[in-house]
Amino acid sequence: MIKILKGHIIHTPTKERFEVHADSYIVVEDEQVVGIYKILPDQYNDQSIIDYGSSIIIPSFIDAHLHAPQYMQMGVGLDLELMDWLNQYTFMLEGRFADVNYAKKVYPHYVDALYEYGTLRSCIFGTIHDEANRYLVHAMKEKGLSGYVGKVNMDRNAPVSLVQTAERSLKETENFIRDFKDDSMVKPIVTPRFAPSCTDELLDGLGRLSVTYHVPVQSHLAENKAEVAWVKTLFPESASYTDVYVKHQLYGPEKTLMAHSIYLDSVEMELAKSAYIYMVHCPNSNMNLSSGIMPVTQFLDEGITVGLGSDIGAGHTLAMQQTITSAIQCSKIRHVLSPKERILSEPEAFHMATKVNGSFFESFGLIGSFETGYQFDALVIKDPSPIMDTLKPVEQLQRFLYCGWTESIQVRYLNGKNI
């Protein structure tokens, strides 16, 4: 089954630059990209062409870190810092997902929003609640979206209604993994909330599940100075925050997402260079909770893999284009205050939200680019020129990144299908 789309095709096979194919054809066979052509090869002469005119066609967005239940609290209480915000808002809200009917009321809005914003794959924290998490997987699949969904694990340092025994937490996690690990659209991910909410027993069990079932891991790391100090008192035998996860096989050998990772010492920076470790930059969240700002270009230049996350609800928008521009803005502030730090370029930030985040989705295929063999996941973005001036394709992309909204997205493709 061949599909041929025409438009201005833009992607980032490398982070150095936007690869722009103006007025070109992209050929998709079944789910995957065959190639991009300025002149269509003869063999496709009889095929019909879906012509998107002067619209741009870009890889669809991938969000490497967000909390589904927090969709309901976005934008509220952001005058607080992390621990107060968790205690006054987040934990209370998450407790409500004990009732699956609450999940059934709100998760459809959340998956609709992911779809509207063009975030067609994402790495999601659910809650501790098995029924609600299963409903979330169902809602994602109904909407045709792909992702990793994690049952959140906590067995201490949270309200009573949000902690489980390590035994129950592990049992439910294992069942959840078994039931979804072979799903083609939504797969499980091992999700200790963060070190302070887990005992060694729980962390140990989660590490074993990850290794046993070859399931990736997501958690939080070094988001806030007070949190780092707290981890030191909770795990006095660990050399660092990172070391807590390392000890329990939750920092490799499986692919691992570590959200935030702002306050790392030099040993942790070295550990972060492992091929299976992704640091997830969440600029809006980090600004909103006054957590700090990852020195993202320094991380990149040292060879650390850095993905990008909206981190709603501490982040206040699901829009990955706004997360991209916030990441650039943050790096510009770091640059003006400390000129030796360089600015994150537009192609680099776009590359993070597409090909880097996409590479975490290995078990779904090649994701996040339009190179040959990649799953064809794409957004068609309306050309704003009719009421504006004529823009070059890369300027159209710039305008979308800075000013685009859900209505800017004309069509969404996932695995080669218009969804």
Added chain:
Amino acid sequence: MIKILKGHIIHTPTKERFEVHADSYIVVEDEQVVGIYKILPDQYNDQSIIDYGSSIIIPSFIDAHLHAPQYMQMGVGLDLELMDWLNQYTFMLEGRFADVNYAKKVYPHYVDALYEYGTLRSCIFGTIHDEANRYLVHAMKEKGLSGYVGKVNMDRNAPVSLVQTAERSLKETENFIRDFKDDSMVKPIVTPRFAPSCTDELLDGLGRLSVTYHVPVQSHLAENKAEVAWVKTLFPESASYTDVYVKHQLYGPEKTLMAHSIYLDSVEMELAKSAYIYMVHCPNSNMNLSSGIMPVTQFLDEGITVGLGSDIGAGHTLAMQQTITSAIQCSKIRHVLSPKERILSEPEAFHMATKVNGSFFESFGLIGSFETGYQFDALVIKDPSPIMDTLKPVEQLQRFLYCGWTESIQVRYLNGKNI
């Protein structure tokens, strides 16, 4: 003519806190607020009530700094710094407004957008072109919006197509002032682009026009380090960038808006404390062009009046709610990097975008608050609770500030009229 509106009424008479009147009535007589009441006084018993239910009612937004022609370039070329961005994008675009037909094509989109975003009053830079500026005034009035519009003055250091002789620039400015100074909706403002684009002769003439006609002034100040250094070489006899304006009566005695004002020395900081001087913080612009970040809470705590501006097109959004949250985010970054600087609070930032910016509109009446005697300029913001959880009124406002969009605005009032 009495109007009575009911809803959750929120405003900031002082910057310290949101004044919240849940489920209350605001009484408007002709154009102005009479009072806010929890229980409606008997004298109004026969009046009909416009009931906005659980929506919040807030003062409409005022933008203290933006460039109308740059609406067409929003989001494009923000990988450049100020001078390159001006030369490669802005000046080229502004040149096109020599043709009033271009203005007629694009300015209607601009004023529509102001309306959609709830920015019902604004302080606008036009271009040097008399016909285009007059059309802009016309378009604003047609849409029912209020503002100051400035004919931009430049007689050096810009492309040939954008400089005029000082004589012509002054003549056109004087005619523009005469024709609109008594208008009730859109008034003129003296607008030297910035010191580097004006000779002493031009600056001197503009200062005289401001004083003669009692017209306020808007310009740019100390946006970027390279610009500050350039001003020093262009005006070697001036003690500082500020001093260039002071010398020419363009820094008082009339009310004066100085956009950016990031790099001020200690003498300039003292001068900034004058009652007629407004420093305009433009956080998105300053981040996007890597200009720097105003230490806004330090300015406030020293008693400097600080307004807020979108500064499109260097800012990438007209949305004042997004400008408010960006200002807060910037102050949080400054705080985490330099903990002695305090964070800008939500009420403070909202106060800047309403009552502080509003106080610049003295010649239009009392603007930017719901205190007795203020012009009733308001936005009714839809309650997001039906699909979300039940939010307190101040949480509804928080959600609007962080996540709101044009569709969140249900109704717009200006001078007591639903527009």
